[in-house]
Amino acid sequence: MPRPQQDRLALRIAEALDAREALVAEAGTGVGKTFAYLVPLLLSGRRALVSTATKSLQDQLFLRDLPRLCEVLAMPLRLALLKGRASYLCRWRLQQALHGAQLPDRFAVRALQRVAVWAQGTTTGDLAEIEGLDERSPVIPLVTSTRDNCLGTECPEHRACHVMQARREAMAADIVVVNHHLFFADLALRDSGVAELLPTVDAAVFDEAHQLVEAGVQFLGTQLATGVALELARDALAAGLQHARGLQPWAELQAALERAARELRLAAAGPLREVRGVVKRRWEDCEPALAGALPALADAALELADALAGVAETAPDFPRLEQRARTVAALAGVFGTEAEAGHVRWVDVTTHQARLVESPLDIREMMQGQRASAPKAWIFTSATLGDDDTLSWFTRRAGLEDAATLRVGSPFDYAAHARVWVPSRFPLPNAQAHPAAVGALAGRLARALGGRTFVLTTTLRVLPQVADALADAAPGLTVLVQGSEPRRALLQRYGDGRGCALVGSASFWEGIDMPGDALQCVLIDKLPFPPPGDPLVEARVKQLRDEGRNPFDDYFVAEAAVSLKQGAGRLIRTETDRGLLVLCDPRLAQMRYGRRLLAALPPMGLLKDEAEALAWLEELASAH
Numbered sequence: 272m273p274r275p276q277q278d279r280l281a282l283r284i285a286e287a288l289d290a291r292e293a294l295v296a297e298a299g300t301g302v303g304k305t306f307a308y309l310v311p312l313l314l315s316g317r318r319a320l321v322s323t324a325t326k327s328l329q330d331q332l333f334l335r336d337l338p339r340l341c342e343v344l345a346m347p348l349r350l351a352l353l354k355g356r357a358s359y360l361c362r363w364r365l366q367q368a369l370h371g372a373q374l375p376d377r378f379a380v381r382a383l384q385r386v387a388v389w390a391q392g393t394t395t396g397d398l399a400e401i402e403g404l405d406e407r408s409p410v411i412p413l414v415t416s417t418r419d420n421c422l423g424t425e426c427p428e429h430r431a432c433h434v435m436q437a438r439r440e441a442m443a444a445d446i447v448v449v450n451h452h453l454f455f456a457d458l459a460l461r462d463s464g465v466a467e468l469l470p471t472v473d474a475a476v477f478d479e480a481h482q483l484v485e486a487g488v489q490f491l492g493t494q495l496a497t498g499v500a501l502e503l504a505r506d507a508l509a510a511g512l513q514h515a516r517g518l519q520p521w522a523e524l525q526a527a528l529e530r531a532a533r534e535l536r537l538a539a540a541g542p543l544r545e546v547r548g549v550v551k552r553r554w555e556d557c558e559p560a561l562a563g564a565l566p567a568l569a570d571a572a573l574e575l576a577d578a579l580a581g582v583a584e585t586a587p588d589f590p591r592l593e594q595r596a597r598t599v600a601a602l603a604g605v606f607g608t609e610a611e612a613g614h615v616r617w618v619d620v621t622t623h624q625a626r627l628v629e630s631p632l633d634i635r636e637m638m639q640g641q642r643a644s645a646p647k648a649w650i651f652t653s654a655t656l657g658d659d660d661t662l663s664w665f666t667r668r669a670g671l672e673d674a675a676t677l678r679v680g681s682p683f684d685y686a687a688h689a690r691v692w693v694p695s696r697f698p699l700p701n702a703q704a705h706p707a708a709v710g711a712l713a714g715r716l717a718r719a720l721g722g723r724t725f726v727l728t729t730t731l732r733v734l735p736q737v738a739d740a741l742a743d744a745a746p747g748l749t750v751l752v753q754g755s756e757p758r759r760a761l762l763q764r765y766g767d768g769r770g771c772a773l774v775g776s777a778s779f780w781e782g783i784d785m786p787g788d789a790l791q792c793v794l795i796d797k798l799p800f801p802p803p804g805d806p807l808v809e810a811r812v813k814q815l816r817d818e819g820r821n822p823f824d825d826y827f828v829a830e831a832a833v834s835l836k837q838g839a840g841r842l843i844r845t846e847t848d849r850g851l852l853v854l855c856d857p858r859l860a861q862m863r864y865g866r867r868l869l870a871a872l873p874p875m876g877l878l879k880d881e882a883e884a885l886a887w888l889e890e891l892a893s894a895h
Contacts, residue, residue, distance in 0.1 A: 285311035293674035299681030317473035324479035351444035396433025455490035492630025539625035617806035635670030700797035706736035714744025723768035799834035
């Protein structure tokens with residue numbers, strides 16, 4: 272079906288490619304932006320890097336979209352897929368794991384055997400080929416390499432190395448597909464081939480560009496993870512016992528470093544006892560406790576480094592292990608001093624580790640440096656890049672104020688097919704009764720529709736309350752809750768949505784595609800403002816105040832507008848989809864900024880009350 276919006280976007284991208292200019296383009300849901308940038312890119316004949324948000328989207332581009340277009344356009348181009356080290360099998364570490372790895376349970380033993388069987392036939396070494404291998408499997412770190420533990424040219428399997436093979440293919444390809452995390456991690460560490468590749472391409476295209484700044488902030492900074500120290504301790508013990516048994520007190524050195532790493536994690540966690548997901552703590556709250564734990568970690572790492580230096584000639588593992596130990600000690604020293612100007616520090620705490628992070632507040636400096644280093648076309652596109660014509664939400668933080676901008680609306684008839692309702696008589700989001708009220712309302716609406724409902728929350732904390740209230744209000748429905756199973760399994764159980772309601776938080780706000788009538792009602796519990804206690808948020812607010820700008824309008828409302836568009840984007844995925852969006856936050860009707868946030872959404876018909884909402888859902892239900 273012809274789409275004028277897609278044509279307009281494709282033509283503008285073609286112009287940007289010809290002129291080697293920077294273009295920031297927002298394209299609404301249904302425009303078909305993937306083909307709108309791929310077709311002119313392929314026809315231009317330019318060598319290009321294409322980056323997207325996740326490894327699954329990377330695979331979709333490389334395995335499906337690009338091959339189809341190359342076939343249709345009769346252009347036999349060389350395509351390459353480049354992922355981070357953790358995605359590729361390391362044959363040497365697989366051998367080590369098979370001979371001596373300590374695995375936590377029989378499931379891990381079975382997973383390792385599956386990897387070993389697959390390894391005999393794979394040509395790419397990409398672990399994504401193994402059906403059903405969980406990304407969180409404890410086996411993956413055992414059979415992949417890191418920048419720290421890679422033996423490089425001294426590895427017995429160097430000639431057959433899958434990481435090196437992927438890099439060689441990337442350097443020889445016409446189109447290379449990467450992801451944002453790899454792009455920034457590699458520019459920071461020069462470890463995966465992107466830094467060598469970037470100066471040689473004529474165009475760089477960033478799909479799902481709304482995730483670019485946060486990906487950059489995570490990877491352009493300095494990090495010290497207790498998990499890295501624990502892995503170093505284990506690797507040093509294994510190498511010591513294998514190659515230099517009795518020459519150093521390996522068990523004591525390992526125990527000392529492990530103890531120091533665990534003490535650092537406890538110091539970082541502070542009063543937190545049970546941690547779900549990732550908890551971000553302010554540096555100022557952790558600093559007193561870290562002051563003693565950091566020198567202890569540095570001392571244990573240096574003691575191990577000295578021991579490794581003493582046996583350096585025994586095996587090629589030891590010099591690299593020594594370097595890793597000295598890096599851990601150096602990082603502990605860095606975090607024991609003041610943060611760099613213009614940077615912010617925080618601590619991420621999870622169930623098993625703590626990660627100390629110092630990062631820039633945005634990617635302005637990096638992007639401006641990359642753009643100045645070599646002339647090429649830079650294309651940034653997404654369905655949500657801001658709520659004004661200059662797309663300032665994105666361009667300001669990415670240092671792209673001088674870039675050309677384009678906004679292309681959705682071809683979908685939202686006015687005819689979608690409705691939005693803001694319940695006016697509803698508890699405020701900070702009220703204790705709010706989560707239960709959201710769940711109860713979701714139950715009433717889902718019951719009228721026969722399921723086919725998502726409830727999206729802004730925090731994990733309220734999921735159980737919302738889910739319980741939903742189940743009470745709609746006893747016949749199956750209520751699926753994020754965290755009870757992996758996301759893929761939950762979506763498979765949800766299926767066509769009949770008789771089901773799903774309650775999810777951040778990971779369900781985007782990247783979920785439920786076309787047709789599988790999803791016809793989306794409730795959002797409250798406005799997705801950035802959490803005010805988040806260290807990054809606090810630092811950005813201070814920066815805006817120092818610049819004389821209004822943090823609430825320029826940051827909080829702008830962020831909420833983009834997140835709201837992402838969440839609302841789950842509802843209408845094709846020309847014939849119909850649905851209801853419910854925003855359970857009365858501030859939208861009461862506060863001045865509500866008008867701006869509603870205007871940022873696609874032009875849906877506005878409903879007045881619950882009776883109108885139920886009538887609309889009954890109309891949708893009767894269409895089946």
